[in-house]
Amino acid sequence: MKKYLKYIALIILIIFGFFRITLYPKFDLVSGFSAKSIASHYFLANRSQKFTEKTDNDIESMELATTIMNTSNNSVSSSVFGLKNRTAIYKDGIGAVLLPEGIVELKNNLIPKRNKTPKQLAYPYGDLPQKDTIFTNIDYKELKTAINNAFKIDTNIRKTRSLLVIYKNQIIAEKYKEGFDKKSLFLGWSMAKSITSGVLGVLEKQGKVSLDQKNLFSEWKNDERKNITLKNLLNMNSGLAWQEDYTKICDVTEMLFLDSDMSLKQKNKKLIGKPNETWNYSSGTSNLLSGFIRNQFDNNQDYLNFWYTELIDKIGMHSMLLETDYSGKYVGSSYAWATSRDWAKFGLLYLNNGLWNGEQIINKSWIEFTKTPTNTSNGGYGGHFWTNAGNRYPDAPKTMYYADGYQGQFVFIFPNLDLVIVRTGLSGNETHINEVLKEILSSFK
DSSP, X not given: OHHHHHHHHHHHHHHHHHIIIIIGGGXXXXXXXXXHHHHIIIIITOOOHHHHHHTTTOSTTGGGEEEEEETTTTEEEEEETXXXXXXXXXETTTEEEEOOTTOOSXXXXXXXXXXXXXXXXXXXXXXXXXXXXXXXXXOHHHHHHHHXXXXXXXXXXXXXXXXXXXXXXXXXXXXEOTTOOTTOOEEOTTHHXXXXXXXXXXXXXXXXXXXXXXXXXXXXXXXXXXXXXXXXXXXXXSOBOOOOOTTSSSHHHHHHHTOSSTTHHHHTOOBOSOTTSOOOOOHHHHHHHHHHHHTTSSSHHHHHHHHIIIIITTTTOXXXXXXXXXXXXXXXXXXXXEOHHHHHHHHHHHHTTTEETTEEOSOHHHHHHHTSOOTTTTTOBOSSSEESTTOSSXXXXXXXXXXXETTTEEEEEETTTTEEEEEEESOOOHHHHHHHHHHHHHTBO
């Protein structure tokens, strides 16, 4: 009998050990993602907890989360089997902030100062209705069919929420899934990286930074990392170590769900490749750049204001909200919200080579850098924008470049066609997206 008890005890220990090593650490991902996502969607995007859990949170293991909302203090707490409890608190101006374990309130009380005064101009330079314009080179019946096809029911591929087509600054097609409209906020996920790049473009236009500058951080001054340039970071071509895998505890998931200051994770990594010769996609690099931007200002208030006053609100993206981490820095890799029409304004700024209603916001040379593929990216990546030079979307022009976010958030820019397409949804299936682009482009004669 004792022998059997020993075997049972051994089996229990093995099961416990497996649980402790493989599953338990992932609970931080589950509870952290659930709390943060529901807080943002409920308090910022005005979507119910039930809706969010069924749609945006319908990913692997999220069903394990038990989530409780507290509207009295704008917080959401989530745990897994009563373990790894995580809390996100929403604050107007900075969004939903995931608190570090053991912390019960926000450390940073600063919010950005904004000017949301609408301009009495037609879209895109204001938000007044546009004059009806008919372009003779567009088959509108074919265009309407293309748009409708993108919304066809297909649970495995299509999950389009919005589709907006702008030609020569004119909205020529716009459609939303039931439950969404032109005022709905959409999380851009990694499209935030392109916003971060745009802010750096503004700083470059103002003569405060340059692509070729080195010695970016004092922590790098005594090793080879001092030779990494701002351009290398924007190209994801720095040679710094980084692992981007959302299925396990690694660099990116630790950063997003455990770190109180997300700008530090990539900064502390070693150089394992040669700058400009070792391309590696890294959300840590984008948050490192957010930290670099912070270093250009004497205080956090000026840093928070700058993103809006000099870029976002300047081009009328008044619906946009950038969320911060616990330290008060913008999560430049992942957390930017805006309507489809405001995401399109950002694309139009780039389509028009940084010129906005007569004012040069970003230098044309910066735009050229942005859309130029970097070394060792196989024609796929520029300056925190993706490029189609590598033919990822074979039925779209190779000159197309775009902001790209998780689950199929896109701002496509077509320099030679005077065209911007915004697509949001819950699936980024490449075959489907290529078909959407192909059918829209086929309507141009």
